Amino acid sequence: MKIWVSGVAVLGPGLPGWAASEAVLAGTQPWAQADAVAPPPAILPATERRRTGQTVRFALAAASEATEGVTDRTALETVFASANGDGMTVGGILDAMHTPEGAISPTQFHNSVHNAAAGYWHIAIGSTAPSVSLGGHDGVFGAGLLAAGTAVAARGAGVLLCAYDTPLPEPLAACRPTAFGFATALVLRPVPEGARALLELRHVASPPLDEFAPDGLDALPRGNAVARALPLLRALAGRREATVRLMLTPRSHLECRVTPC
Amino acid sequence: MSGMWPLAIGARSVVTAFGLGTEALRAALRERRTGLAPCAFPGAPEGIWAGEVPGLEDATPPPELAAYDCRNNRIAELALRADSFAEAVARARETYGADRIAVVVGTSTAGIEATERAYARRDAGAAGLPADFNYSHTHDLFALPGYLAARLGLNGPALAVSTACTSGARAVMEAAALISAGVVDAALAGGVDSLCRLTLHGFNSLELLSRGACRPCAGDRDGIVIGEAAGLLLLEKPERAAPGSVLLLGGGASSDGHHMSSPHPDGLGAVGAMRAALSAAGLGVGDIDYINLHGTGTRANDAMEDRAVHHLFGDAVPCSSTKGWTGHTLGASGAIEAVIASLCVEEGLVPGCLNVAAPDPEFRADVAAGGNRAKPVRRVLSNSFGFGGSNCALVVGRAA
Numbered sequence A: 001m002k003i004w005v006s007g008v009a010v011l012g013p014g015l016p017g018w019a020a021s022e023a024v025l026a027g028t029q030p031w032a033q034a035d036a037v038a039p040p041p042a043i044l045p046a047t048e049r050r051r052t053g054q055t056v057r058f059a060l061a062a063a064s065e066a067t068e069g070v071t072d073r074t075a076l077e078t079v080f081a082s083a084n085g086d087g088m089t090v091g092g093i094l095d096a097m098h099t100p101e102g103a104i105s106p107t108q109f110h111n112s113v114h115n116a117a118a119g120y121w122h123i124a125i126g127s128t129a130p131s132v133s134l135g136g137h138d139g140v141f142g143a144g145l146l147a148a149g150t151a152v153a154a155r156g157a158g159v160l161l162c163a164y165d166t167p168l169p170e171p172l173a174a175c176r177p178t179a180f181g182f183a184t185a186l187v188l189r190p191v192p193e194g195a196r197a198l199l200e201l202r203h204v205a206s207p208p209l210d211e212f213a214p215d216g217l218d219a220l221p222r223g224n225a226v227a228r229a230l231p232l233l234r235a236l237a238g239r240r241e242a243t244v245r246l247m248l249t250p251r252s253h254l255e256c257r258v259t260p261c
Numbered sequence B: 001m002s003g004m005w006p007l008a009i010g011a012r013s014v015v016t017a018f019g020l021g022t023e024a025l026r027a028a029l030r031e032r033r034t035g036l037a038p039c040a041f042p043g044a045p046e047g048i049w050a051g052e053v054p055g056l057e058d059a060t061p062p063p064e065l066a067a068y069d070c071r072n073n074r075i076a077e078l079a080l081r082a083d084s085f086a087e088a089v090a091r092a093r094e095t096y097g098a099d100r101i102a103v104v105v106g107t108s109t110a111g112i113e114a115t116e117r118a119y120a121r122r123d124a125g126a127a128g129l130p131a132d133f134n135y136s137h138t139h140d141l142f143a144l145p146g147y148l149a150a151r152l153g154l155n156g157p158a159l160a161v162s163t164a165c166t167s168g169a170r171a172v173m174e175a176a177a178l179i180s181a182g183v184v185d186a187a188l189a190g191g192v193d194s195l196c197r198l199t200l201h202g203f204n205s206l207e208l209l210s211r212g213a214c215r216p217c218a219g220d221r222d223g224i225v226i227g228e229a230a231g232l233l234l235l236e237k238p239e240r241a242a243p244g245s246v247l248l249l250g251g252g253a254s255s256d257g258h259h260m261s262s263p264h265p266d267g268l269g270a271v272g273a274m275r276a277a278l279s280a281a282g283l284g285v286g287d288i289d290y291i292n293l294h295g296t297g298t299r300a301n302d303a304m305e306d307r308a309v310h311h312l313f314g315d316a317v318p319c320s321s322t323k324g325w326t327g328h329t330l331g332a333s334g335a336i337e338a339v340i341a342s343l344c345v346e347e348g349l350v351p352g353c354l355n356v357a358a359p360d361p362e363f364r365a366d367v368a369a370g371g372n373r374a375k376p377v378r379r380v381l382s383n384s385f386g387f388g389g390s391n392c393a394l395v396v397g398r399a400a
Helices: A018-026 A046-051 A054-066 A087-097 A106-111 A116-125 A137-155 A217-222 A225-238 B022-031 B063-068 B071-096 B112-120 B143-152 B164-180 B197-205 B268-281 B299-313 B330-347
Strands: A002-012 A077-081 A131-134 A159-165 A182-189 A197-204 A242-249 A252-260 B007-016 B049-051 B101-106 B158-161 B186-193 B229-236 B247-255 B290-292 B318-320 B379-386 B390-397
Touching: A002 A018, A002 A054, A002 A137, A002 A225, A018 A225, A054 A087, A054 A116, A054 A159, A054 A182, A077 A116, A077 A137, A087 A106, A087 B112, A087 B197, A106 B197, A116 A131, A116 A159, A116 B247, A131 A137, A131 B158, A131 B164, A131 B247, A137 A159, A137 A182, A137 A197, A137 A225, A137 A242, A137 A252, A137 B158, A137 B164, A159 A225, A182 A225, A217 A225, A225 A242, A225 A252, B007 B022, B007 B071, B007 B330, B022 B330, B063 B143, B071 B101, B071 B112, B071 B143, B071 B186, B071 B229, B101 B143, B101 B164, B101 B330, B112 B197, B143 B158, B143 B186, B158 B164, B164 B186, B164 B229, B164 B247, B164 B330, B164 B379, B164 B390, B186 B330, B229 B330, B247 B268, B268 B299, B268 B379, B268 B390, B290 B330, B299 B379, B330 B379, B330 B390
Parallel strands: A077 A131, A077 A159, B101 B158, B101 B186, B290 B318, B290 B379
Antiparallel strands: A002 A182, A002 A197, A159 A182, A197 A252, A242 A252, B007 B229, B007 B247, B186 B229, B247 B390, B379 B390
């Protein structure tokens, strides 16, 4: 499958947005650890904005940055990919259900669905375009890119891919450690006009290379499944050719050949 | 793009409140028997009903996959045993190779019921969950496709779709796209969802649960009965279809962009999804013989859906909800209703809403109620809508 990347976004430790991180990702400036905090989403009305937690904020921050200046933003199909979903909300419900007299709030319940972030995005920008939300455990970014690439290839659609994960609360955190929040987003199209790079995707039924640097920027995938996107983001920032292997499952991966435009 | 459709349904399987298999569901549809009963699920809200799958105690995974054991994967396991589905997948694996078959399945809550149990059995004062609780193989959304792929020895792409109550239908669309894009030759697609306290208490907090058997489209309908189910389809390229078999003719989706848990009152999103499905199938409204509604039984959904259906079809096409049989099986509903749609084509059947003598007098679409109608049914439009403003519609039936 051949697809073209135009918009791109990132938000993670020491990566406060694409524009501010491009040189770091390209390797021309050093990376320095700094906590990433997602801002309240300016695109939502004030009442909704206050209620959003970090998960939705990470997702909407990345989706907003990748689509900045995109004139057909509301026409883009969307793929939202997250292994953990809104763990703070799900964890809050589990806590409430196991507390005497604990009660679930209706808002908490509708925010617990895995497609909540996608729902807020489409509400915020007034988009009626199709949307799919995916899980995928450690292969979640590869799964999202595969589904987004497939939508581009099969339907000729322009697609916003938004991948995001944030830490779960205890006691779930001990079962599924996630060290920090991380989000990335890409605008993908079937045509090269205005593109930054060409991506050629291929499913490969062999295990992914699952080794990461011990520390520094390239160690981030150890702390968050979505940060497995980093090799792709680094190739895009450095505007260099690369073949990136993204985990899908423990037994398969997505080969992604990057060619700058 | 029209090149995506149709797809052959090489095999199908359902597990519902009627137990294993398509034939049990077919008989219940014909005989107008409900699978709903007062809810016996431990820790459920008082006074509600449910569509519980029987026989889960005997549905443990094979020993080498014991880590995946949870209520959701037990229902998935039953779906592999039903309708000779695992055997059909094994044959497909021989034909295409394990790398060329995708697993694309939807679920809203996967095995979170195992997490609920883990919370409940924590030692007094202990902060952590019991050591034998396996998050990644039960609670995590990927536990469902992970289990199915491991159990069937498949190594194509595996996707966990979770778009609330459209998950099963949306998974079918994603699977079709993977085949169309040439990533795979076939796909196991569908949805599995299982009873859990989070869902039951969540819908209860929204005051959306019926206090008896649900009565979709009735004037005095009082809400949803939650069910659990699995629906699986083996999708293949159309040239593989058995002569005269029912095909998956198209699918379409939309977003409401309106509210997280209330549908757009005029059903704009529903209209968009139905239009997209018809367009994908290359069909017009006159080509549809029956519409299987999302029809949850809530005041808001059914009224919205009546407006949306009437907007496109007027009162020319009979429609009904089959949730009076199965309950609302959430992320499985779109998949089992695709199977129901195929049964309606095979049987020449329009199943009138169960437990409903006459439709809401305010409704303007042709809602079938009071009994089943016998008529030739060549093509069925099947609707699914969900929280987050997610809408999806599939078209199932005979080729033109």
